[in-house]
Amino acid sequence: MTKPLVARTENLNNxxxxxxxRDSLPIILGIIPFGITCGLMGITTGLTQAETxxxxxxxxxxxxxxxxMTMLGAGITEWSIIVFTxxxxxxxxxxxxxxxxxxxxxxxxPLQAVLSFGLxxxxxALTANRIYKDGYSAYYQLGASAALYLSWILSTVIGVMMGxxxxxCLEWGLDFAMIATxxxxxxxxxxxxISIVVCALSGIIAVVGALYLxxxxxxxxxxxxxxxxxxxxxxxxxxxx
Amino acid sequence: xxxxxxxxxxxxxxxxxxxxxxxxxVFRQTGMPAFLTGxxxxxxxxxxxxxxxxxxLLPKGYLDLSLQNxxxxxxxxxxxVAYKSRNILATVxxxxxxxxxxHWAGQWELLPF
Numbered sequence: 001m002t003k004p005l006v007a008r009t010e011n012l013n014n015x016x017x018x019x020x021x022r023d024s025l026p027i028i029l030g031i032i033p034f035g036i037t038c039g040l041m042g043i044t045t046g047l048t049q050a051e052t053x054x055x056x057x058x059x060x061x062x063x064x065x066x067x068x069m070t071m072l073g074a075g076i077t078e079w080s081i082i083v084f085t086x087x088x089x090x091x092x093x094x095x096x097x098x099x100x101x102x103x104x105x106x107x108x109x110p111l112q113a114v115l116s117f118g119l120x121x122x123x124x125a126l127t128a129n130r131i132y133k134d135g136y137s138a139y140y141q142l143g144a145s146a147a148l149y150l151s152w153i154l155s156t157v158i159g160v161m162m163g164x165x166x167x168x169c170l171e172w173g174l175d176f177a178m179i180a181t182x183x184x185x186x187x188x189x190x191x192x193x194i195s196i197v198v199c200a201l202s203g204i205i206a207v208v209g210a211l212y213l214x215x216x217x218x219x220x221x222x223x224x225x226x227x228x229x230x231x232x233x234x235x236x237x238x239x240x241x
Numbered sequence: 242x243x244x245x246x247x248x249x250x251x252x253x254x255x256x257x258x259x260x261x262x263x264x265x266x267v268f269r270q271t272g273m274p275a276f277l278t279g280x281x282x283x284x285x286x287x288x289x290x291x292x293x294x295x296x297x298l299l300p301k302g303y304l305d306l307s308l309q310n311x312x313x314x315x316x317x318x319x320x321x322v323a324y325k326s327r328n329i330l331a332t333v334x335x336x337x338x339x340x341x342x343x344h345w346a347g348q349w350e351l352l353p354f
Contacts, residue, residue: 026333051246058254068253077245083252090260095288097264099281102273104265116262121292128285173340176315179296180336183316184323186289195286202287203294210295211304222291223284230283231276 013139020126020143027122028151030178034062035152039159041066045073049160056156060149061120063216064089085215092219096124103136111138118145122178129185194233202226311347315339 035056042052047069055065064086071082096119104112115138123145130140190196202222209218297316298304308314319336326332346352 023329026329029333029337047246048242050242051250054242054247055250055253058250059257061253061257064253064257068249072246072249077249079245079249079252082249083256086253087256087260090257092288093257093260094264095284097261098268098277099284101264101268102278102281105269105272112265113262116265117258119261121288125285125289125292132285172344173311173315173337176312176319176336176340177333179293179312179316180319180323180333181329182289182293183319183336184327184329184332186286186293187320187323188327189286189289195283198283198286199290202290206291206295207298207304210299218295219288219291223287226287226290227280227283230287231280234279234282 016137016139017143020130020137020140020145021147023126023130023140024122024144024147027126027178027181028147030175030181031062031122031148031151032155032158033175034178035155036159036162038062038065038069039156040162041069041073041159042156043160045069047072052160053153053156056153059086060117060152061086061090062152067215089216092121092216092223093119093124095220095223096121100124100127100136100141103131104138107138111142115141115145118142118149120145120148122181123148125182125185132189194230194237197233198226198230201229308352311340311343314343 038056039052042055043049047055055068059065067085067089068082071085076082097116100119104115107115118141123141126144127136127141130137186199190199202225205225206218206222209221213221293316297312298306298310300310300312306313315336318339319332322328322335323332343352
């Protein structure tokens with residue numbers, strides 16, 4: 001009697017896995033130009049082809065890879081400065097990791113480690129949206145992360161091999177695919193007053209922060225302040241009822 | 242491959258992994274406190290907004306509320322499609338098409354602005 005049950009769970013896991021892959025396809029459209037740019041940038045800032053690809057394989061963090069390549073290109077080769085900058089650029093992932101922690105804590109440790117490695121803005125957005133709609137699935141997250149990871153590496157390889165003329169794709173706005181995907185994930189969440197306030201507040205802080213704060217700090221500041229205000233409003237609402 | 246570059250890449254990989262794995266390690270034993278769960282419910286909305294809005298309003302690093310800002314125009318249309326359809330492919334398709342047509346029209350100086 002146990003065998004069919006096991007088979008059924010396996011089928012379900014495979015289903016979630018392929019759902020994750022499928023949902024990440026539009027986002028991959030947006031990642032490809034970034035990966036190609038990353039590959040191009042690597043070789044133009046003096047990294048070898050192998051070094052550029054290795055960075056995409058091991059680090060898998062677009063923004064911080066761009067920043068570190070720019071620094072290397074400018075002649076800053078000090079280990080501590082580049083690594084610390086990477087840490088700052090990636091601090092926002094602590095918030096994302098914390099937000100998924102209640103679901104991921106129940107998983108076996110190696111799976112937690114693998115999923116954490118693949119936790120980027122895009123896989124987080126997809127996973128959070130899936131939780132919101134159908135509940136958490138580790139296999140969904142795995143499918144989405146794997147698809148994003150492989151396309152990141154492949155597009156870096158393409159960028160490394162191609163000449164400079166492909167950089168124009170970004171100017172043409174293919175990177176808009178990613179923004180559009182985030183819009184589909186965000187807009188259905190704006191169903192009550194508190195989420196609209198959180199969204200408005202985060203937007204204002206992010207725009208002002210992007211103008212006046214260095215690097216990617218605006219994401220962390222906007223996210224922290226707006227979400228804290230949201231939770232305070234929610235607690236106050238509950239107190240009144 | 243040069244050793245100092247490999248070391249930089251490994252350092253970057255380690256800190257990146259730690260930021261993504263850190264929270265799980267910290268809360269593994271204790272579980273998540275209730276106030277944190279309440280707060281984190283609003284994190285996705287806040288973080289998505291913080292990722293989207295600056296890309297739409299300041300694609301070149303400065304605030305651009307003009308009609309020349311293709312991201313803003315495409316963003317407004319894509320938001321409408323997202324609101325009506327809630328469909329990823331429709332939204333991405335319309336957004337990219339708007340971006341490409343605006344770029345194409347701009348190149349041929351077909352736009353009055």
